[in-house]
Amino acid sequence: MTTSSMDKETYEKLQGALEDLKEMTQKNQQKQELKMWSNLSVPLTLKDALTRYSKDDLSAIRRRLEIKGASQLKKGELIELLTTKIPLSLEQICMYLDQERYNLIKKLIHHGGYMEAATLTPNQLDYFRSIGIIFSGTFEGKRILAMPEVIVSNQYIQDNHKQLITITRRNTEWIKLTQGLLYYYGTVSLTKLHELLEKY
Numbered sequence: 004m005t006t007s008s009m010d011k012e013t014y015e016k017l018q019g020a021l022e023d024l025k026e027m028t029q030k031n032q033q034k035q036e037l038k039m040w041s042n043l044s045v046p047l048t049l050k051d052a053l054t055r056y057s058k059d060d061l062s063a064i065r066r067r068l069e070i071k072g073a074s075q076l077k078k079g080e081l082i083e084l085l086t087t088k089i090p091l092s093l094e095q096i097c098m099y100l101d102q103e104r105y106n107l108i109k110k111l112i113h114h115g116g117y118m119e120a121a122t123l124t125p126n127q128l129d130y131f132r133s134i135g136i137i138f139s140g141t142f143e144g145k146r147i148l149a150m151p152e153v154i155v156s157n158q159y160i161q162d163n164h165k166q167l168i169t170i171t172r173r174n175t176e177w178i179k180l181t182q183g184l185l186y187y188y189g190t191v192s193l194t195k196l197h198e199l200l201e202k203y
Contacts, residue, residue: 039128042140043055043140043141043149044142045142045149046152048152048153049089052135052149053135054082056132058078061078061082062074063133067134068089068134070084089134089136090154097159097163097170099174100170100171100174101171101178102171102174104130104171108150108160111150111155116149116152119145119146120147131148136151136154137150138150180200180203181200184196
């Protein structure tokens, strides 16, 4: 076998492997899309919303909310735990919201807990899915975003509007400043970034 024929054979194998990978990626994206926009009933209970999630999705919420001692729970037990813990974690969740995310929450509350899906990116949808307060789905043939009733009526959100505006403005400013610093400096350590944020 000559070098050129071997190179051609290697190239064809690589091309085949890349096509297979591309096809697998597309199938995974389609599967994720179907899951994200599956049928959803409203008004929505938190338990019903969480039941639609896989055990891995539920575990991701548990980790994000730093709920300890629950890694061995079965899916049903984890749903019960999160149904209790998510509303209690709302103050903690709100500490990390920026203005855009908070405005979406306010809009959902204003619309009674659900509305037609805004043009959110997959990353934005993933963020809300990972904290367990906003869910996506299809209702009466339309793609919607829905918030469980227990979140819509939560007193923390109802009673702390001014405080939440202050927090989300600060977070938005920090995000913009961080983006600017990273654009200017390139990669920086978290310690250095913290120093720069305090300085500016």
